[in-house]
Amino acid sequence: MSTSHSLWRWLLQLDRPVPQLSDAELAATVERTYPWNFAVNLLDGATFWFGLSFMSSTTIVPLYISKLTDSQLAIGLVAVIAQASWFLPQLFTARPVERLARKKPVIVNLGFFTERLPMWLLPLSAALAVASPSLALAIFFLGYAGHGFGAGVVATAWQDMIARCFPANRRGRFFGTTTFVGNGTGAIGAIASAWILATFVFAQNFLLTFTIAAAFITISWFFLALTREPVQPVPAETASQSNFWAGLGDILRRDHNFRRFLFARLLLVMGAMSAGFVTVSAVQTWQVPDSTVGVYTTALLLGQTVGVLVFGLLADRYGHKLSLESGALAACLAYVLAWLAPAPSWYFATFVLMGIGSGAVTVSGILVVLEFSDPHRRPTYAGLANTAAGVLGSIAPILGAFLASRSYDLLFAASSVFYLAGFLALRLWVKEPRWSQP
8 A cells, every 4th residue: 555545544534443323323422512513613613704804805805906916807816716616626525525434534634734724825925915916916816726725625524524513403503603703703803904904004914914814714723623523434335436427417307406496506606796896896986995995894794794693593493595595685785786886885785785695605505405415415415516606606707807897887787687586596496405305
């Protein structure tokens, strides 16, 4: 056995014995570890979101890119990475993840290198921004994309581990509470980032914000590593690589409700093509100062904070479809306000509503997919839904950049229409999967 193969088996803990538990024993394990897992994953979320607020893809990152280049395509590329990088790799990791009895080693051991370490390229980029803007731009995109795609590599394992640790009727509560606390700390971070952006000169201000982001996202990894995963054996027989890919078409043909949900979800992805351009629109149209962008981040996080808590509790009781419908309407209204805004003050309401819509997708866009399938197929369903969203999410911001180069009003109007269409598709065409399974 080669050294690299042995290292890989050690990294993923493939040689550790798998306990054979009955359904009752597994349920007892989930209940016993629930308080601990809730606490450590809450701390993970709080520190992660605090760090993320210092590199908001909707406000701070577009502002930083606009300091390095006036290219709309570069702003669009930020949106592509923000919307697509986490989603794209998931279908390609689904089959290997399904074959693992333990998901945590993928998330913690592999994820440290793929997701956390690339974050430290962002402060390096800011350190070079004045002396060499082009090099700084290249290093930034290398770190930003590395972090996003690295997170996507471990995402199916993370979703499956969350489904194992938290029963279906408590996942929304966990996710909502965790993101609520995370956004609360993130709001503090947004206020701090506004002060930093206003107080320090370029690029010292971004060096500070990106360093804080990298530090706290790294700290969150330590809390995540404390999770006590209820280990479950995998089926003795799993599909071959060729059968796995062939079976994806069978899922779409057979599972009508999931296919309809996927169509509605993709409409929401198209609606989000404007997300990276709202800040740039405010700066270019109304000449708002950099410090106001930090306040926009606060408004965005305020909306997310309210959204994730309300939608998390709502989803546990009524299912995730209603949360997604509500979020789609909020996002639709957000872009209507951005489209018709007669003054820059309207953008505060726009960002609050964008945050509410984002909160719905954060909670229910992820968790609803876990309820369409049997437990052993969760990674495949998650990979199929999320990679499809990632593919379209990589195209939508490019279309957004094209529309923005013509008119921001045209761009925001198009997003409003897509979100309204997504709401109607969910409302009229998709059944709540929690109560529609045979």
